[in-house]
Every structure is written in structure tokens, then in C-alpha cells.
Amino acid sequence: MSLDKANKMIKGLKDLKFDKMYNDDFLLTWEKSDDEIAATLQVADILRALRENNISIRLFDSGLAISLFRDNSTRTRFSYASAANLLGLEVQDLDEGKSQIAHGETVRETANMISFMADVIGIRDDMYIGKGNTYMREVSKAVQDGHKEGVLEQRPTLVNLQCDIDHPTQSMSDMLHITNTYGGVENLKGKKIAMTWAYSPSYGKPLSVPQGVVGLMTRFGMDVVLAHPKGYEIMPEVEKVAAKNAKSTGGTFKVTNSMAEAFEGADIVYPKSWAPFAAMEKRTDLYGNGDFDGIKALEKELLAHNADHKDWECTEDLMKSTVGGKALYMHCLPADITDVSCKAGEVAATVFDRYRVPLYKEASYKPYIIAAMILLSKVKDPVATLGKLAADAPKRFWG
Amino acid sequence: MSLDKANKMIKGLKDLKFDKMYNDDFLLTWEKSDDEIAATLQVADILRALRENNISIRLFDSGLAISLFRDNSTRTRFSYASAANLLGLEVQDLDEGKSQIAHGETVRETANMISFMADVIGIRDDMYIGKGNTYMREVSKAVQDGHKEGVLEQRPTLVNLQCDIDHPTQSMSDMLHITNTYGGVENLKGKKIAMTWAYSPSYGKPLSVPQGVVGLMTRFGMDVVLAHPKGYEIMPEVEKVAAKNAKSTGGTFKVTNSMAEAFEGADIVYPKSWAPFAAMEKRTDLYGNGDFDGIKALEKELLAHNADHKDWECTEDLMKSTVGGKALYMHCLPADITDVSCKAGEVAATVFDRYRVPLYKEASYKPYIIAAMILLSKVKDPVATLGKLAADAPKRFWG
Amino acid sequence: MSLDKANKMIKGLKDLKFDKMYNDDFLLTWEKSDDEIAATLQVADILRALRENNISIRLFDSGLAISLFRDNSTRTRFSYASAANLLGLEVQDLDEGKSQIAHGETVRETANMISFMADVIGIRDDMYIGKGNTYMREVSKAVQDGHKEGVLEQRPTLVNLQCDIDHPTQSMSDMLHITNTYGGVENLKGKKIAMTWAYSPSYGKPLSVPQGVVGLMTRFGMDVVLAHPKGYEIMPEVEKVAAKNAKSTGGTFKVTNSMAEAFEGADIVYPKSWAPFAAMEKRTDLYGNGDFDGIKALEKELLAHNADHKDWECTEDLMKSTVGGKALYMHCLPADITDVSCKAGEVAATVFDRYRVPLYKEASYKPYIIAAMILLSKVKDPVATLGKLAADAPKRFWG
Secondary structure, X not given: OOHHHXXXXXXXXXXOOOHHHOOOOEOOHHHOOHXXXXXXXXXXXXXXXXXHOOEXXXXXXXXXXXXXXXXXXXXXXXXXXXXXXXXXXXXXXXXXXXXXXXXXXXXXXXHHHXXXXXXXXXXXXXXXXXXXXXXXXXXXXXXXXXXXXXXXXXXXXEEEEEEOOOXXXXXXXXXXXXXXXHOOHHHOOOOEEEEEOOOOOOOOOOOHHHHHHHHHHHHXXXXXXXXXXXXXXXXHHHHHHHHHHHHXXXXXXEEEOOHHHHHOOOOEEEEOOOOXXXXXXXXXXXXXXXXXXXXXXXXXXXXXXXXXXXXXXXXXXXXXXXXXXXXXXXXXXXXXXXXXXXXXXXXXXXXXXXXXXXXXXXXHOHHHHHHHHHHXXXXXXXXXXXXXXXXXXXXXXXX | OOHHHHHHHHHHHHHOOOHHHOOOOEOOHHHXXXXXXXXXXXXXXXXXXXXXXOEOOOOEOOOEEXXXXXXXXXXXXXXXXXXXXXXXOEEEEOOOOOOOHHHOOOHHHHHHHOOOOEEEEEEEEOOOOOOHHHHHHHHHHHHHHHHHOOOOOOOOEEEEEEEOOOOHHHHHHHHHHHHHHHOOHHHXXXXXXXXXXOOOOOOOOXXXXXXXXXXHHOOOOOEEEEEOOOOOOOOHHHHHHHHHHHHHHOOEEEEEOOHHHHHOOOOEEEEOOOOOHHHHHHHHHHHHXXXXXXXXXXXXXXXXXXXXXXXOOEOHHHHHOOHHHOOXXXXXXOOOEEOOOEOOOOXXXXXXXXXXXXHHHHHHOHHHHHHHHHHHHHOOOHHHHHHHHHHHOOEOEOO | OOHHHHHHHHHHHHHOOOHHHOOXXXXXXXXXXXXXXXXXXXXXXXXXXXXXXXXXXXXXXXXXXXXXXXXXXXXXXXXXXXHHHHHOOEEXXXXXXXXXXXXXXXXXXXXXXXXXXXXXXXXXXOOOOOOHHHHHHHHXXXXXXXXXXXXXXXXXXXXXXXXXXXXXXXXXXXXXXXXXXXXXXXXXXXXXXXXXXXXXXXXXXXXXXXXXXXXXXXXXOOEEEEEOOXXXXXXXXXXXXXXXXHHHHOOEEEEEOOHHHHHOOOOEEEEOOOOOHHHHHHHHHHHHOXXXXXXXXXXXXXXHHHHXXXXXXXXXXXXXXXXXXXXXXXXXXXXXXXXXXXXXXXXXXXXXXXXHHHHHHHHHOHHHHHHHHHXXXXXXXXXXXXXXXXXXXXXXXXX
8 A cells, every 4th residue: 555545544534433442452343333443444554554665653662562372373473473563562471381370379460560561461362261351351450450559650451362252353354354355345235254164173163253253244234144053153142243233234144054055145255163152161161170081071072073064164166156156265274274284174275275365365464453453542642643653754674 | 750850869869879880780789888779779760750751761772681580480570571671672581491501501601602682681590599699690700701701792781580599679679669658768767677477388489588678678777577487597698687787777687486576566567488498408409419209308398387387477466566557568479368369378368458559569660670770780870871861751652 | 893994894895796685585505606605794794893883783663583493592592583683673483382383284374474574584493304494495485475475565584593404694603703713714715624523422413514514614715624434424415515615716625534634734623513414314204204213213323323433522632733733613502521511522621611712702603694694685785774874873772
């Protein structure tokens, strides 16, 4: 994007109302207004344009960005690190192995102890139903109290890097990819998007991706279909959010147990494995009771259950049934690719390979989405600050 | 603190003599003169004031701050990272697992190999009596030699992040908390502070906190009481330091085996568990001989021994016996809180809870204390440099 | 070095042709022209001079330097971190334990996913013959494609931090040490350098150091002797490179099975253990087949084989046979020192100790060599950029 267009976009932000994002967290997309979602997407695009034009976006001359990953991660970890570095913040990992957390520290105490110079805290905690998002809110409450009580000079804001309910940095990156593919939000009305379960030989993938997708994509007047085998339901409250969204934007939200039905005439398909909500809940209880034999037994049961649905694969045949046979194929990556990363997986190798470049681009928005979330929570007047950046144009690289 | 007051404090530094801190390490508080201690405390306050006024203190445009933690840590690790980042240094962990240290490298060699662009080295090594502080001096000697010999362009200075003898970044933060609570060092004369042992269900906590506290707090004319059950003596040489300090400042230093006596009429109480010095010495020998069965047996013995003193708890009753029933309760955190983090611990939950905010504030000084230690060892003319910073006022955050 | 001399060196770069280094990787020294090698060595010296004169070389205001270490490392890890930090890049480790790489991601995908804001990727992968360098080229191809396809805004360039074939950051640091010891490349003609195997009680050290040394040192008209016991041959293709280099520069390259012959009249000696190429190849095959019993058996066999050559030690007697008894002793460190780090090793303690300071200096060039490699691959007009830096002289440290 040219600097001219970026400048226009910066001015365009004035038409949106997003002042409540200042000093607030980003935990669930459906807690944000339509204007706030739009502002986040647009600021991400603006930041990308500024960087592409070799403009440094180092708003912080010092400060920490705490990262707390309770699950393995490559792309989200690097996206968060990239976003923090872009803004001038240094990532400091809270490695619960290295730290004294296991020694009986409370969340409230630890949250304050790591935040004396922290401007932002990014958390990934997606393994147990009812836990991750709750934990983030506990941390947020703790540092807000710490700031009010004079312990912390600044109020660190939180970014949800994936929880049990939502994965906002993913779904927003997905959305930016869709918007840029279709040339703007205004062109999405009536488009059909299929968020469907797909078979994977691995066990217990989080529900936050499909939930995040139906919770967000239903806000743009699209026809959103959620498809999965029986037993692979997502959290009922997220279904309610999706239904409500669809109603208020003139779109639709439908749940089906047929992958074929979901793909039929779809403009966008997002086939991806996840664990059934009820099983995840059971697992959380077993974990809470320290019943590791129970967890193993459940795992076996689930894998067997999964194996009944090997036909839920994004094949060339299914792709042919989409609009013009050319639906936009999406995935949060890494995908389980049949005959590549496993014997039978989520997607046929030829389909995946055809969409490799768009898939990488989809992922490439994440650092900018995260940077936009941080910027909108820290900067009081984003229009003025971004405008000044674009005008002064400090160089990112002097070579 | 206002920028005006900070400027006055900067000018006030001229009355102190601390030029020997330049290019020197910070290993034990009692190796520093009264003026040097005062300068460190004041610079910490000044740095906090500058940051609170959104002034960037990035004195280094590049450079590394090496961290070497031989024991788990959350707050000291993050405090060190915060301090380094504040000054513009990037933390680089020497993870002895990842590195080749186990492959027979000598301390001298490793110290030089990691220090080509290191301005500061922070070390935590508190597990074995006679080892930690000795190790720090070895590292310091190695990099001083390396600098003299032309291997290292700069002489990295060391900060003791906790050793077997002292925990200066903790005791200095504690002191800043006391000073700010009582409105200045000048108001401490005659105040009674009780550094007392307390029961904990865990084993082998370092002695460096109580030793650091009595080694420092005896320098301000206070009446310092060290209380512990028989067998929980601290290192005799530190007791001597404390006695000598007290004598020269018109204060007192007393050792007692009664917690009640220590609390009676105290202005400040610091109840905290530690391992007995003699046992720690024995453990170091066992460790040296690779006698891990012996270590296990000793551990059992010590836990049983500990359990004889469950009555050493900071209860509401004990608190009532302090001045006005309202002594300042202190702890380096995390505390073992009865019925919260353990069945029986160092402190009653209601006492701890009442002092939660002051305790967090106590901890919040540590990043600034560490930054002050680094600054005073690296900057030749701190009055001029800090004065220029306050005048130019480069922004920490441009948002 | 004075700033004046640095300025002259910067102007002197104009006489060298190295424009092809721009946007290219640094994988093998013998893929670089003589001018490119000369430019790298000179830029390293210039960067050192600038830093010594307190000039900041922070060309990047933000950006990541990815590091991927598939083997333990202290000095290379810290050298890479120092170089990145010097230029303004933040190191982000790709820890294959923490990441999802084991979960079936392809190299192509991962390489792109971590590189959205990466300016450089440093890789150490030296354990298996035929693997490390190949992996680096795969990563390079992946990110070049990613850049062409619009996924990555910038093309991250690769630095080989040690592979199965070459260890260019080591050999180039060694070369800078030799050049500075002898007062310039022009004084090396006819000097005899002995790269010899030496006994070590440890197993399977990479071949990349001796290969890197003979592959580079044969380019300066020196008489290079490679000495090792029978069975400890290096890769034949690297021997060919060395022979060809020697021929075209008027030097010689000789292989012998006698350490004494190699040391006789040598100006420079580099005694260092390595594993035999054939055995390393066998190990790679065993590893490929998952034959861990086979690997153990091979290890035993190799250690026994090694033990037949305990007489391959750099002793005082051998040193006496060198020019004036004072050859320059070199090592990449850490060395296996007889009676210090092991019972019998590569070098006598008295020899090692006499050369300790030069050895540390040899190591101290590595951060600058790495920084020079990065700079020459990222900066379009290094003469202009370095000249401007030297003229503007932004401070590294403001204290």
C-alpha cells in the first residue's frame, strides 16, 4: 500500500468510534463494537503500509511485553514478538518452569510482580474449558488493581493470544485476509463461508479457532455455516453469539452435520479439526481431579471417535462443489495434510498446495493485528499519533 | 514525584561522594560507604520519577545485560530485565543447559566469551554456602582481566542478584520502602525493626535475605533485632558486620530466640523463613561429595526440625504487640501464608492481606534499585547525565 | 583503532567488488569471491573501530534476528546475539522444543511463519553429514520464495553459524586474528599453518572447523598443512576446494598423517579434535534409520579408535619445533586441556595458558564478523552508510 493511501486510511479512522479501546484489554471479539473491530482491522493495514514504506513504528523507547504461553506455539509466539518489537517493546517470557509460580504464588501477586515495567501482557491458555479466559480476566483485574493502588506506574493491557473460548488474533487475521481478498468489507454481504470440522489423527485441538471464526464472521452479513459430525459441538454460548450477530447484520448462521452441505456453493471454506466441547469439559474435570489415567482413557476414546470421521476431509471433489470450484480455502496452520504430514488428514495435498501462498498471507496479518490491538489500547489519540508517524516518517532501516 | 523534585534530588547528589562506584561491582552492601548507599537509593527514586514523567532513560543505544540465574526466580528476573530494558540494554540469559558450560569450560573463559558486548552481568547463585559470592568475584576478576588484556572493549560490571551471603537488590528495595514510608532516612533513628525467622513447610530457603537486612538496616541508627529459634543462626561474619554498623550509627543490634520479644514495640517487622547456617554448610559439603542420599536425609531432618517451630508465625496477636498494633509488615515475597499457600506458614492470612498493597510497593522498587546500581557503575558523572536527561526529557512513550 | 583509520578503511572498501553480497546469504566461504572475503574482514574491523569510538551502529530501529541452534553453543550464540543487538535487531530464538515444529510442519512453512519481520536468520546445524548446509539452503529458498510471493515484506538473509561442511563465522574470525597478528593479509604469503587433528576424550566433534580453516586459509598464499591420523579424513570435496585455492594463490595445500611434520617450522598451529568423516556419515545413516543401538556401538568404537591417538597432543616439545618455538597457537574454544578439563587432551596446560589472551582475542572477533556478514547482506551501499555513521557518530552510550 502506498503512503498516500495509508494517510487516507488514517484520516478515515475519524469516522469510527473506538475511544473505549484505550486502556482496555482485547479478550473476545464479541465484546468489541463494530467500529472497534473495523478500527483494529484498519490500523493493522495502516501499520503494514507504514512498515512497507520503511517507516519505524517504535512508539515505545523502552518497556516490556510479557508473554505467557501455556501451550506450544510457533506462529503466534513469533507474531507477538514481531508486534512488540515493531512498537519498541521487548518481549519477556514468563516461563512457568523457570519461575516460582509453582511454589504457591497467587495469580494476583505474580501478575503484579512481572508488570512493574510491562505495557502489555499476551497470554495463550487454551487447554482447559472454563480456565483460559477466566485466567486472563484474573490477571487483568490484578494489574488494574495494582495500577489503581499505585503499585504499577502503567496499566498493562492484555491481549488474548488464544483461550478456551476465542482466538481473536487468529480470527481477526483471517478477517483481514478475507477483506483484502474481496476488496473490502462492503463486498462480503451474502457471501457463504463454511467453518467445518475436518479429520485429524491428533487429539484434542482447541475449539477457539472455530468459535472465534463463527463469533466474528457472522458480523459482516455473510452466510456462515458451521459443520461438524455429531458430538463435535462447540460451546453453546458461542453459537448464541453467532446467531445474534447474524440476525443483526442481515446474514445467517446455520449448523449442520454435513460437510458436503457446508461446502456446496461456498465462497470461503475453513476445514479444521477440533475436539468436541463435551469431551474437553470432561477432560478439564479429570485434570482438576488429577485423574491422569482417566485422561488417557478419554484420549483413546476420542481418537477412536475421530477415526469414525475420516471422510471429513477437504478433497478436490468437495472443492469442486464450491462457487466456481474456487472457494477461498483457509486454515490457521499448521494443517494436517493427507499423505504429507499424516496418512489421512484435514485436507488433500493438491488442495493445500494450490492455496499455499494465500495461506501464508493469511498468517502474515497476525503480527499487524496484534500490533493494532496493542496500539489501540495504549495510544490515546491514534489518528493524531499515526498521522504524525506518517508525516515524520522516521526510518525503520537506515541501510 | 514531580520533575521539579527529581531535579532537586539530582542536584542533591553533589553532596555525596560516590565516585568509586564508577566501574565497580555491587556485591555486598557493607562494602559500600554510607554515601554510596545513599546515592543508590536516591538515584533509584530519581529514575522512578523520570519514568513516571514519561522520560526515557535509554542511556545505551545497544549493549547486552547478561543474566545468570542458578536458582528459580520470578520477581528478581523480571526486575533485572526491566532495569536493563529501561537503560537500553538487552537481556541475554546464560542458560547453563543450553550452553557448553557443562563441557568443561572454566569460569574465566566463559565469563569472557559471553562479555564481548556486555555492559553488565547479573548473577543469582544462592544455593550453597561459600559458593555464590565467591563465584561472582571469580567472574568479576575474569572480565576485569579480559578488559585489561584488550579482550573486552568495556569492563562489564556485576550486580549481585542474590548470593549465599547478601541479597543487596532486595535489602536496598526494602530500605527504599522503609525510607519512603517514614518520609526520609532522617526519621529512622531509634525505630525498632524485627528481622525474625518464621515457620515454613518448605526446606532450605537462602539466608541472604535476613543477612542482607541486618547487614543494611543497622546503618541508619535503628534498633535492629534478629530473632530465630536456636539452631537457626545466620553467618557469624554477617552478625559481626551488623554489630559494627550499629555501633557506628548509634543504633543497636540484638539477637534473641524469642519472636515475641522481637515484635514487642517494633515499628517494622520482617518475619521470614530461612535454613540454619550450619545445616546449609553441611549440605554444601554433602553436595560437594555428591552424597545425594545424605542431602535427602538432611532435608528430612531439617523439615522435622522446622516443624518444631510452627509457633513462629506472624499472627494478629503478635502484630498487636507492635507500636500502635500497626508495625510495617515486610516480606521479600512470595510468603508462605497460613491457610492460603500452605496449612501453616510464616504469616496469618489476615495480616498478609492487610499489607498486600505496601508489600507490592516494596517489591516495585527493585527494578529501580537495580537500574541505579547499573547506572552508578557505568556513568562517570551521574549528576550531569541525569541532569541532562531531566532537561532534554526524551519521551519513553510517544503515544 | 582510531576513527581516522576507520574512515580510511571505509574509503578503501571502494576498491573491492562485493555488490553481489547484497540480499544474499553467507553459507560457505568458498562461495564468496576474494574481494567479498576481504570486504567482510574489513567491515568487521571497521565496526569494531566504530564501537570502540562509542559510535552506535544501530541501523535497524526494529526487526528480528531469528536464531536456530540445533546444537549447544555458548560463544556462537552470544556472538550472534551481540551482533544482532549492535545493529538494532532483537534476537528471537526458535526453540524447537517450545514450537510446533515437531508437529509435522514443513521447513518451508515454518521458515515463512517466523520471518514476517525477520531481517536475518542464523542457523547452527552441524550434527549430521549432508544435513546442516542442505537445511540452510531449504530455509533460504523458502524465504526467498515467500518474499517473491508477497508473503514476506523483506527477504531475510541467512548466516551459517556452523553446518556439517563449513563454520564461516569461526574461520573468518580466525582469519581476522591471523591478519591482525601479522599486520595485514599482505604479510601472510609463504607462512606455514598447520591445521592438525588432536586427541580428545569426547566423541564426534564436527568437522566444520578444520574444513572451514583449510577451505579459507588456502586463499592467502600460505602453506597449509592438514594433519590427522589415518581414518580421520575430512570431506573430499573440501580437500578439493583447498587444493584449488592453494593453486590459484601460489600457496600449497598438503595432507599428512604426522603431527610432527605439520608442526615443523610452522608459523601458526591449530590442533583440534574432530570425528572422522566416514564415521560421521555412518552415524547419519544410523540416525536416519533410527538405529540408536547402532549409534551407541559406533560411539564406543570411535572412542576406542580415538584412544589409539593420545599422542596427538600439542605439547611443549611440538611447539619447540615451530618457527622460533613461537608459532601462533589457535583454537575455536573450548579446548580439551590435559590435566585441566580432562586427563589427556588436545593441548598441554602450559601451552594453552601461554596463549590464553590471544585465544580470547581470536574469539572476540566473531561478533564483528557476524555483524559484517549481516550488514553486507542488508545494506545496499555499505561505503555510503558506514561513511555517514562515522561522520554523524551517534553515541552508543550516553553516560
